[in-house]
Amino acid sequence: MNPKDKRVNFGSMEPLIRDIGTVYEFYFDQNTFIESEIKTFLKEFETKRGDRDLYSLSQQTINANNTIVNINRSIHQSSQFLENINNNLNQINSKLSTQVENESIHQEQRNNDRLNKFELELVEKKSIEDSFNQRKSQIENDFNEKASVLRDKYQIVL
Template sequence: MSKKITIGPVEPLVKVLERRRKSSHNNKEKLTSLIIFSIIEFGNNYFVETEIKTFLKEYEVKRGDRDIIALQNQTITANATMSNIRHCNQQAARFESINQSLRELNEKVQNQVFREDVYQSHRDSERLVKFDELELEKAHIEEQLSAKKAVIDREFQETSKSLQDKYQIVL
């Protein structure tokens, strides 16, 4: 009970299979066209059928492996992105607290500058009042000195005149 299997030239199928394996655009339509081509070219041959099934299994396994690797890469990228987002959110919260402390510090500095400005204006006004008082006191003392000097000069003139008259001194 042996069946005689006649296989025609396999080169066209091998070439097509190799082309399909090397092709970067492996999609279902091309794979389906390959299967249809193989069936039409070689008929219902058991050998060809098993080769096609083997090829399909290999193709699906490779495709599954590529999908898993791509999914792992995407997962790694997504995890890194989430880590960066988390880090950015932490920095944003920290940045907001730094901004708040800077605002508080700026407000304290502005209050201090305002108080110093008020204090300086008080000092300036007190200094002007004190300067005016000193000027008045100085003018009063100068007037007193001038008056005393005038009194002393007058007394000296009177005394010298009386002594000149008394002793008849000629100058």
């Protein structure tokens, strides 16, 4: 017999392959362990992230509510200030209206006084002019009379 022809028969290889597969799975194939660790990690991460998101959302809600309260307070204060300003402006407007009315009355009185003064000055000027013209006429008449008396006296012919 040839040593090459000599075969050792150990029996069926299936149990051996099964045992090797089991040993391999136990020591080298960590897929199930890794999968369970990954699932656990993902659950913890999502829980923590969800908690952070909820905390962040609650903080944003609190900030938004505070902002709304501050805006409402500011609007209320602004409306009070605007009411005060409006009341002050109404008072100032009424005072100015009264003052304008008084000023227009005084202006009308001043205009009437000026007009009366102007009319009086016109009357006075007219009387002065009349007096001047009358006096001028009288002087001219006196001059003409005396000139004619002198012409007659000295017999001057013009």
